[in-house]
Amino acid sequence: VRPLLAADGGNVLVEEVEDDVVRIRYQGACGSCSKAESGTLMAIQSILNKNISPSLTVL
Secondary structure: OHHHHHHOOEEEEEEEEEOOEEEEEEEEHHHHOHHHHOHHHHHHHHHHHHHOOOOOEEO
16 A cells, blocks of 8 residues: 555555554645545555455544
């Protein structure tokens, strides 16, 4: 995910992982992008669900 965000001048920081909840914060250009709250967030959750655990929720 990071290489895709970096290509647009952004980044993502994992702030906290508690139980099945992963809290992230967008950085750079992603911090003010309207797509960050929809498409990118869903893509991050989908990748984590597929590769780590289907029960994870990304906020």
